[in-house]
Amino acid sequence: MMRKMPIIITGGAQRLGLACAKSLVTQGYRVIITYRRERKDIAELEAQGITCVQADFSSSAGVDGFIEKIQHQYSALGGIIHNASEWESEESASDTALLMEKMWQVHVFAPYRINLAFEGLLCAGSKLDGQADIIHMTDYVAEKGSDKHIAYASSKAGLANLTCSFAKRFAPQIKVNAIAPSLLMFNSGDDAEYRSKALNKSLLRKEPGEQEGILAVQYILGSRYMTGRTLSLDGGRHLV
Numbered sequence: 001m002m003r004k005m006p007i008i009i010t011g012g013a014q015r016l017g018l019a020c021a022k023s024l025v026t027q028g029y030r031v032i033i034t035y036r037r038e039r040k041d042i043a044e045l046e047a048q049g050i051t052c053v054q055a056d057f058s059s060s061a062g063v064d065g066f067i068e069k070i071q072h073q074y075s076a077l078g079g080i081i082h083n084a085s086e087w088e089s090e091e092s093a094s095d096t097a098l099l100m101e102k103m104w105q106v107h108v109f110a111p112y113r114i115n116l117a118f119e120g121l122l123c124a125g126s127k128l129d130g131q132a133d134i135i136h137m138t139d140y141v142a143e144k145g146s147d148k149h150i151a152y153a154s155s156k157a158g159l160a161n162l163t164c165s166f167a168k169r170f171a172p173q174i175k176v177n178a179i180a181p182s183l184l185m186f187n188s189g190d191d192a193e194y195r196s197k198a199l200n201k202s203l204l205r206k207e208p209g210e211q212e213g214i215l216a217v218q219y220i221l222g223s224r225y226m227t228g229r230t231l232s233l234d235g236g237r238h239l240v
């Protein structure tokens with residue numbers, strides 16, 4: 001059954017979040033994205049029917065400001081996809097204490113505060129649409145760790161754990177699930193050596209692109225009976 005209540009995608013102005021937003025709008029969903037830095041194509045996204053809300057989750061005030069904006073404008077939500085994320089390594093950080101804080105702020109504190117704040121809006125959406133969804137975009141390394149992205153991996157593990165807790169707290173009105181990709185799409189600065197090494201980490205040795213993430217989101221939104229679970233999009237990496 002098509003969801004009539006709006007679905008929020010955080011960090012939805014580029015890459016996976018944007019691809020999901022465009023796909024859901026094309027399917028007839030009402031979509032709200034958050035974006036952090038100003039972009040020239042925001043007007044174009046609005047013209048395509050995507051509601052764009054500026055939000056920076058790097059501070060508690062930024063998270064609270066976003067919550068207030070949404071609570072003021074909407075009386076019900078069909079879902080929220082916590083996609084906003086920074087992928088930073090210890091090597092790139094001048095201060096690893098600040099890095100850990102930053103990773104936990106965007107990947108755990110923000111989803112935690114937003115989920116608690118939007119419970120009523122999501123329950124109202126569930127009454128109108130028959131169900132509502134929270135999806136956490138985690139990462140393969142939440143389970144396996146990462147020697148180069150320690151703080152990032154730990155915060156994604158925290159987000160993965162929120163999936164279990166909120167699934168228990170919000171059932172049966174709201175489903176809460178996670179999607180854990182390993183490699184979906186490279187970044188423009190990834191050189192040939194890095195790309196080759198990353199591709200060889202999985203059995204299928206491919207860069208699947210945003211479509212793999214879109215399919216996972218579609219499955220979860222269409223499911224009537226999955227909650228507290230994680231869809232792993234990792235090309236068989238766990239068997240290498």
Ligand SMILES: NC(=O)C1=CN([C@@H]2O[C@H](COP(=O)(O)OP(=O)(O)OC[C@H]3O[C@@H](n4cnc5c(N)ncnc54)[C@H](OP(=O)(O)O)[C@@H]3O)[C@@H](O)[C@H]2O)C=CC1
Pocket residue numbers: 010011012013014015016017035036037055056057058082083084085086087106137138139140180181182183184185186
């Ligand atoms: N790409 C991949 O191969 C993989 C992705 N994932 C996960 O999938 C999701 C999507 O990945 P991808 O599309 O590459 O993500 P990106 O790295 O492109 O980041 C998505 C967006 O998050 C926003 N963001 C970052 N920090 C904040 C913040 N503090 N407040 C508000 N917005 C913020 C960024 O905004 P701005 O541009 O303004 O800085 C950016 O546009 C992420 O959660 C990622 O961890 C997991 C494994 C593999």
Ligand SMILES: Nc1nc2c(c(=O)[nH]1)N=C([C@H](O)[C@@H](O)CO)CN2
Pocket residue numbers: 084085086087139181182183184185186187198
């Ligand atoms: N927020 C982000 N998280 C992650 C990204 C990214 O670009 N942004 N990329 C990865 C890599 O694909 C990695 O999984 C393999 O190179 C992980 N997380």
